Amino acid sequence: MKVLILGGNGMLGPWAVTAMKDRHDILLTDINDPYPEYQGEFLKLSVDDIDGVVDAAQGMDVIVNLSVLRPDRRLAFDVNTMGNYAMMVAAREHRIKRVINTGPHFQLVGQQYEDWDFDLNPDMPPAPGTRLYAHTKALGSEICRVFSERHGIQVLTLMYYNMKHTWNLGGPEASPTYHEDMVPFSTAWPDCGTAVRAAVEVPDERLSSNFEAFFVFPDLPHRKFNNEKTRRVLGWVPRYHVEALWNKQFRLPPSGLHEAF
Amino acid sequence: MNLLLTSAASSVAQLLASALGDTHKLRLTDLRAKATGEIIANDLDHGGDIDDLLEGIDAIINIGYQGQVGSEKALIDYHTRAMYNLLWSASESGVKRVINVSTLRLFENYEENLAVTEKWRSTPSSQDIELLAAHLTECVCKEFARDRMIQAVNLRFGWPFDSSDKADTARISTDLAVGAVNAALESQELIHWQDIHVQSKVENQRYLTNTAARLLPTLAEKL
Ligand SMILES: NC(=O)c1ccc[n+]([C@@H]2O[C@H](COP(=O)([O-])OP(=O)(O)OC[C@H]3O[C@@H](n4cnc5c(N)ncnc54)[C@H](O)[C@@H]3O)[C@@H](O)[C@H]2O)c1
Numbered sequence: 001m002k003v004l005i006l007g008g009n010g011m012l013g014p015w016a017v018t019a020m021k022d023r024h025d026i027l028l029t030d031i032n033d034p035y036p037e038y039q040g041e042f043l044k045l046s047v048d049d050i051d052g053v054v055d056a057a058q059g060m061d062v063i064v065n066l067s068v069l070r071p072d073r074r075l076a077f078d079v080n081t082m083g084n085y086a087m088m089v090a091a092r093e094h095r096i097k098r099v100i101n102t103g104p105h106f107q108l109v110g111q112q113y114e115d116w117d118f119d120l121n122p123d124m125p126p127a128p129g130t131r132l133y134a135h136t137k138a139l140g141s142e143i144c145r146v147f148s149e150r151h152g153i154q155v156l157t158l159m160y161y162n163m164k165h166t167w168n169l170g171g172p173e174a175s176p177t178y179h180e181d182m183v184p185f186s187t188a189w190p191d192c193g194t195a196v197r198a199a200v201e202v203p204d205e206r207l208s209s210n211f212e213a214f215f216v217f218p219d220l221p222h223r224k225f226n227n228e229k230t231r232r233v234l235g236w237v238p239r240y241h242v243e244a245l246w247n248k249q250f251r252l253p254p255s256g257l258h259e260a261f
Numbered sequence: 262m263n264l265l266l267t268s269a270a271s272s273v274a275q276l277l278a279s280a281l282g283d284t285h286k287l288r289l290t291d292l293r294a295k296a297t298g299e300i301i302a303n304d305l306d307h308g309g310d311i312d313d314l315l316e317g318i319d320a321i322i323n324i325g326y327q328g329q330v331g332s333e334k335a336l337i338d339y340h341t342r343a344m345y346n347l348l349w350s351a352s353e354s355g356v357k358r359v360i361n362v363s364t365l366r367l368f369e370n371y372e373e374n375l376a377v378t379e380k381w382r383s384t385p386s387s388q389d390i391e392l393l394a395a396h397l398t399e400c401v402c403k404e405f406a407r408d409r410m411i412q413a414v415n416l417r418f419g420w421p422f423d424s425s426d427k428a429d430t431a432r433i434s435t436d437l438a439v440g441a442v443n444a445a446l447e448s449q450e451l452i453h454w455q456d457i458h459v460q461s462k463v464e465n466q467r468y469l470t471n472t473a474a475r476l477l478p479t480l481a482e483k484l
Contacts, residue, residue, distance in 0.1 A: 050334065073307040077342035085337055092387070112407065129408045130349070135401075139341050142400055143393070150387045 001025070003200060004060040006047045006087060007067020007079070009034050011163065011172070012102070015193030016066060020200065029056055030067070047083030050090075057090035062200050064100040068137070076136045084140030088147035098154040100199045101144055105161045105184070105215060105225070107137035114184065114224075121226040122159065122213035148211040156199040157213040161225075162186040166240055178244045184224040185217035188240035192216060198234040206233050220246060262319045262446060264288065265356075267305075267347070268328025270295040273362065276422065277322060280439040285446075290314055292329070292339075305343035311350040318356050320446055323347070325402075325415075326364040326395035333390045340394035344401040352410035360445050361402045363395050363417045365431055365458055365468050373430065378469045379456040406454035413453070414445045419460025419468060430467040433460045437483055444477035451476060459484075 002025045008017065009030035017026060021040065028034060029045040045052050047067045057063060065087050069079035084101065091099050109120050110129035128138035141157060148155040162171055166188045170176035187195075195216040214230040218238040230236050262285045268274050269289035278287060289300045296302035303314050315321075329339050351359060367383035375381075385396035399415055406413040418438055419431035426432070441459045445451075457473050460466065462484055474481040 048334075073346070074342065077338065077345070081341050082334065082337060085333075088387070110407075127407060128404060130345075130404050130410060132345075135345065135404055136341075138404075139397055139400060142397065143387075146385050146393060146396070147387045149384075 001061040001200065002027070002059060004057055004063045005029060006045070006053070006063065006065045006083065007031075008064075009038075010066060010068070011189075012066050012160075012192055012196075014038070015189045016064065016196040017193075019190070019193035019197040023197070024200065027056065027060070048078040048086055050082075050086040053083075053086040054090045054093050057087075057094050057096060060094065060096055062098045062100065063087055063091060063096060064102075064196060064200065066102055066196075068103070068133075070133045073132060076132050077139075080133070080136035081139040081143070084143045088144055088153070091153045092147060092151050096153065098156070098200070099144065099148075100196060101141065101155055101157045102196070103137040103141065103157065103159055104133060105159045106131065106134040107141055108159060108213065109225075110134055119223055119226045120215075122157075122215050122229060145211050152210055154204070154207060154210045155212075156202070156207075157211075158195055158199055158216050159213060160187055160192060160216050163192050164188055164242055164245070166190060169242055169244055176245075179248050180245075182242075182245040184222075185215070185220060185227075186242050186245055187217045187238065188242060191218065191236075191238040191240055194238075195230070195234065195236050198236040202234050206235075208233075218242060222246070262286070263317050264446075265290060265314065265318045265321045266324075267291070267321065268324035269300045270297070271324055271328040273327055273422075274322075274324050276435045277362075277439060277442060280435065281322070281442065284443065288314070288318065305339075305346050307342075307346045307349075309346075311346060312354060315350055315354040315356060318351075318354065320358040320360065321347070321351055321356060322442060323359055323361045323398070323402075325361040325398040326366075327391055328362075329394075336390050336394045337397065340398040341401060344398050348401065348405045348411055352405065356411065358412045358414065358446065359402060359405075360442055361398060361413060361415045362442070363399055363415055364392070365417045365419050365460060366392055367396060367399075367417065368468065369431075373465070373467055376469055377458075377467075379458055379472050403454055409453060412451065413455070414448075414451060415454070415456045416441055416445055417456065417458050419458075427464060430463060430465045431460050432463060437461055437480070440480050440483060441473065441477060444479045447479070448477055450478075 008028040069075040128134040144155045293302040370384040402413040419433040424432040
């Protein structure tokens with residue numbers, strides 16, 4: 001398939017490219033230059049440039065949106081909200097059947113849900129609240145929903161919470177903390193990338209509607225969030241279970257026995 | 262009450278302003294490109310002078326539909342980012358209530374025989390940018406209400422204003438619209454987020470207005 005990636009030069013982009021490059025033709029785009037190691041086709045493009053995104057989407061089968069801008073108020077709206085509008089106009093103009101959108105958990109599960117509830121699942125009505133990142137991404141997602149409903153475009157939204165390196169389970173934050181109560185969910189970078197591939201490739205008949213959302217994380221024992229749908233519908237199987245983030249230090253059982261009996 | 266009226270150069274705002282001016286102290290504002298005369302120019306940018314605009318204001322009447330004209334980009338930007346900036350400053354300035362003037366056209370896809378109320382999901386268009394933008398402003402307002410930062414009343418008015426054409430089964434009189442805004446400003450019955458549908462009582466009335474009659478009692482006899 002021909003896949004247009006928007007905002008592909010960030011942290012997730014390379015993992016999504018790696019997961020897909022041998023199976024699909026990728027046109028990578030971003031407002032910034034690509035990593036020097038990137039070998040494929042690249043176009044410099046701002047995601048809020050409606051005409052530019054429409055042009056780039058010509059001949060594509062799928063659009064994947066990995067762009068995000070978190071702190072600045074104007075840019076957050078330009079990228080997270082207007083960017084989705086541009087993407088959906090492009091999908092409509094070229095009759096592109098599938099769009100993969102990405103974002104943080106709290107574009108759906110805002111503080112109100114997270115503080116109170118368990119088994120939080122991606123089919124709940126969004127309640128993002130007013131936090132800039134969550135709010136702007138949620139508005140972008142709402143634009144996707146409207147277009148999806150009107151034009152029959154499949155929109156699969158992948159939501160992440162924290163992304164971690166496989167070698168030390170660290171992330172962009174200062175230093176990783178092990179064996180503590182982890183933030184509700186974390187996912188290893190390679191698995192974040194294969195989830196994008198799974199969404200690109202999932203057969204139509206596995207989708208029960210044109211607008212489907214997924215929380216992307218491995219099985220976790222605390223059941224704060226629910227990943228069942230991601231595994232069932234996308235057939236996504238994570239390789240890493242980030243266990244050192246949610247179990248205690250390894251120690252001998254009190255009996256000293258290592259066997260089940 | 263001290264009221265701020267946004268998109269004040271628009272025709273809807275002008276209709277409301279001339280009637281509300283008798284009973285309230287109005288401050289009018291619009292984007293720089295449109296503001297003339299007594300209308301205070303403000304682009305509702307973050308870090309701009311929104312706080313000055315809101316000083317001493319008790320409530321905002323926000324024109325959430327057809328208050329602005331412009332490109333698709335300009336309209337979406339105004340109805341999302343500018344609204345966010347306005348409401349953020351409003352909550353910090355202690356403004357208690359925002360009346361968002363929206364439209365029942367968000368439900369025009371439902372057939373006329375259906376008993377559409379506030380409990381029905383709206384069906385915004387993706388191609389009519391004014392409608393998509395109105396829907397997005399509703400979303401912004403709702404999240405500020407959800408976070409208890411402001412009390413929001415979402416008044417969805419019928420259309421068109423002051424028509425005498427019987428085919429306009431969702432029409433609304435200016436009189437009723439002004440009455441609804443006044444009642445929404447004063448009502449003690451409201452929770453943090455409240456949709457209210459308002460249209461004139463006409464033959465083959467398209468939308469039900471029972472919620473308005475219940476929550477805005479001063480309006481009840483007109484509905
Ligand atoms: N990294 C995480 O831990 C995490 C957690 C939850 C959700 N996510 C989501 O995953 C997706 C990818 O995030 P990431 O971690 O790669 O973010 P990132 O900040 O590393 O990358 C974002 C990319 O978007 C690009 N971008 C910014 N403005 C743009 C514009 N105007 N036009 C085009 N591109 C623009 C940036 O140049 C960058 O390459 C996002 O949707 C994000 O919300 C990430």
